Amino acid sequence: MLDPRGRPRPQMRTLLEALREYEIDWVLSGSTALAVYGVDLEPNDLDVVPAPDPANLRRLADLLVSLDAVPAHDPSWRGGLTLEQCRAWRPEPLTSEQLDHLFVTRLGMVDVPPKLTGTYAQLKKGASELELAGVPVWVCDPHEVLDRVPDPPRPKDLARAEAYGALRARLVHDRTPLGLARFS
Numbered sequence: 084m085l086d087p088r089g090r091p092r093p094q095m096r097t098l099l100e101a102l103r104e105y106e107i108d109w110v111l112s113g114s115t116a117l118a119v120y121g122v123d124l125e126p127n128d129l130d131v132v133p134a135p136d137p138a139n140l141r142r143l144a145d146l147l148v149s150l151d152a153v154p155a156h157d158p159s160w161r162g163g164l165t166l167e168q169c170r171a172w173r174p175e176p177l178t179s180e181q182l183d184h185l186f187v188t189r190l191g192m193v194d195v196p197p198k199l200t201g202t203y204a205q206l207k208k209g210a211s212e213l214e215l216a217g218v219p220v221w222v223c224d225p226h227e228v229l230d231r232v233p234d235p236p237r238p239k240d241l242a243r244a245e246a247y248g249a250l251r252a253r254l255v256h257d258r259t260p261l262g263l264a265r266f267s
Contacts, residue, residue, distance in 0.1 A: 088157075091191045099216055109131045115129055
């Protein structure tokens, strides 16, 4: 069993290929979406916002089980799962809420935020289909991520504030994704 306290780096190409293999309908959000649009950062996880239909959630749950996923544990998270709850997690009953976790997997960290970063329907509206590491991926509009930076900002957002500002300024004139090479 994987350690819920571990934080393995995401193997982006392999995770993207696995999502495609399991035919999961999803939108990329979070720091990885910002990296695609040129923010100089190394994402700690892959943010997967799934379509909420039951068949799609079943495919996502099956993928998570195949990756030996366990919810990540951090004792400082208010309302988070205990270490024992993380270790005992199973995707049943199958609901968006049951999958709403940051997961430790054997391919790295996968965050499944069905609503926190915007719902699938909200994000898909402005998303662009891009090819990352040879895999077609729907990537949300970077404004969707930037506009959801919490107030007050988290320490990681404070550290990235300058890069976020540079991206906002560039997006006024140019919406071209820049960071595709890092997924090759």
